[in-house]
Amino acid sequence: MELDIVDLSRLQFAMTALYHFLFVPLTLGLSILLAIMETVYVMTNRPIWRDMTKFWGVLFGINFALGVATGIVMEFQFGMNWSYYSHYVGDIFGAPLAIEGLMAFFLEATFVGLFFFGWDRMSRIGHLIATWCVALGSNFSALWILIANGWMQNPVGAAFNPQTMRMEMTDFAAVLTNPVAQAKFVHTVSAGYVTAAVFVLGVSAWYVLKGRHIELARRSMTVAASFGLAASLSVVVLGDESGYLTTSHQKMKLATIEGMWETEPAPAPFSVIGFPDQEARETHYTVQIPWVMGLIGTRSLNTEIPGINDLVVQAEATIRQGILAYDALERIRAGSGTDSGEPAAIFERNGAALGYALLLKRYVDDPRTATEEQIRQAAIDTIPPVAPLFWSFRVMVFLGFFFIALMATFFVLAAKRRLTAHPRLLKLAVFAIPLPWIAAELGWVVAELGRQPWVIEGVLPTALAVSNLSASSVLLTLLGFVAIYTVLLVIEVKLMVNAIRKGPRTDEGASLRPRSNLPRATADAPLAPQPAPTQTA
């Protein structure tokens, strides 16, 4: 297989992003769970809740280190591998990234040190504030990065400037309140909460099965199941919202997820199973449920959802419009930067389609000289890879509903105080631990692969956005990242498993003591006996 610079850059971005996203969801959710557990500790003064916070905090720390390490790469990779992208949309895309640093990263990273080092140096309230700041910081960070990503899916509040040859911000409020970004934010953080809830539930279930740390495990499971139930419902509801918004902003993505080649009469059916064939442009052996897609996608019974083939026809027309815009742009620029007269008027009318002309750059340097065949091919290029999207989406959705069922079950068990009574369910919880990661990674695939061939939907094709590097440079860094990430992942999983095996160092008796006898913890005299931090040797 011959890989060019575009394939290699995409591969590297996908690899580093998917890898980074192994750590992010757990950080998002576990930071909140830690804050909740510590809040209970501060309110009730029961040491077991502090032990829980510290124990889950150890696992949080192992995970957090890799999240930070891989996050640095993400911040710089746009400039390194996607320099035309950085130039073309940096005016808009850079802002949320910088605000993420100002508002989120500083908060998270400054207080995470206190979370680990501050137990003996601060009052209980002070430490609790630090923990909440970590949780807030990591969740703010998700907000801003998803505002940036939401803009890639639905580029609002910006216009092309012929003088600077880039997109420039025209309306910051529109970028902030982008409905796609809002839905994505809640969907993604909820997915993170589910990940952490399943993780805490599964690890605790393992302790119960082994008959260890029952008190800690039982309480952890109660917190995880309540939090996880709310979060898993939120994931699906906001996932549905994302689907609804996709109908209006990314019709091609929706049709591709559905493997729906022809426009179906409203309300469209939902294909539960099918085998999309990109070459033949049809989906074989579909099993369909009538009406469901129409209801999800349009929330009505009479709105049509366009199929892939019709969208390709539309794309062809937009490409022709884009060529007009491109021609007008060239004439504006030839007129030494003045934007008056006829070309400006033509660009005004057709400028929104400029990105579609850029799709032709894969085939010709000057889109105006493209042949009919090339225009047709460029229109076909607007179809993302159908089968991977079709299946990723279905597995993700199936898992989403599974998490609701799992969390609801354990929520009921917790309410009945029968959490330890069903070994089979506990085993199921243990085996469920990796599933949220699969769902989260597939979610990324649906969102980003479904946007292809665009890096900014309708504005900038991915193939044009890369840096002008040699393929060998990118291959070198790709292999370098794969190597170090693999080594670190192996170490991380081993440390995680070891820490779980070793378990919390709790004074099991402490939690059974009557509350009134407990000495009050202060900054100077921490609660005795003080459990040693698990990680120090």
Added chain:
Amino acid sequence: MILHELISYDTLRVIWWLLLGVLLIGFAVTDGFDLGVGTLLPLVARGDVERRVVVNTIGPVWEGNQVWLILGGGAIFAAWPQLYAVSFSGFYIAMFAVLFALILRPVGFKYRSARESAKWRNGWDWALFIGGFVPSLIFGVAMGNVLQGVPFRITPDMQMYYDGTFFGLLNPFALLCGLVSVAMLTMHGATWLVLKTEDPVEGRARRWGMAAAVLTTVLYALAGLVLFKLVSGYQLSSEVTAGGASNPLFKSAEHASGAWFNNYRSYGALMLVPAVGLAAPLLAAFALLLRKPLAALLASAAGIAAIIGSVGVSMFPFILPSSIDPSASLTVWDSSSSHLTLFIMLVCAVIFMPIILAYTSWVFSILRGKVKADDIRNGAGHAY
């Protein structure tokens, strides 16, 4: 929205040029001591307990400090998108080396203490050394290349091409700048260790700190001399509209020997900046000698700020000159974001920077005091 026109475009550009300096200096002054401590780790600490003392001096704060770098990346992206695009893709392999070294750091801190085995811990000590030394060197080398100009060109539709190689970056002047950077951050790390540790680590750090401080001044003076005698600067050769569109191709520029000293000729007071760069490290060495570690840390910080500042002052209005096509050079006047974006980002910075500084100082004050070897042995209050 017309609110942003309250501040003119050219003023905003100068403000963001200053903020770019503030971010670089903020990074070098805060994370700089973490990098320096990484470089010093094998030199000042013998045995596991001493190494853990050293690691724990920066354990709780390095993460927050590193955000200065991340924020720097984000802010350059937002305020100087062309600089972000050209420099990071141009210095591709060098950036990769920095990232690789920086990836080792967080895991090094966290995973070092996870096992008792001496082999395991020695391995991570090396990772922490690389994570400190390599970025220190490369940041300086990058500065040295920026001062000489970087071989890039820009097409009319703003595609950027870089015509150099990684090994081309490793030229003598750039390596000299790399050494300035290593010496300066080692000095800074040493003053931090003197403040945060007790003998014998403190004593070793003091000696290394004084040596590094004197070396910083000597190397910085040497680099200045080479810059004056041997490195050709750049100057504009056409009118440029300070509030015009951000398109570097609208102006022209040329090589001119000695041009990096024009600003000092025009505004003599600017000479203060390199003067502080020369004097402050010596003051830091003197303060170390007098056993005034806090004064040494502050003098070291002032030296770092002045040395980085002097690069900016010398080059203004250039930010990233092109050696093969000087007219494509990026300057303050033609490579920024739009008027609106610069304004919005300024508002965000004005709101958040004071808050960040407030809680960062609160955290540093909670963590004040020396890291004691006995506490490390007892496992009290230190996570690593």
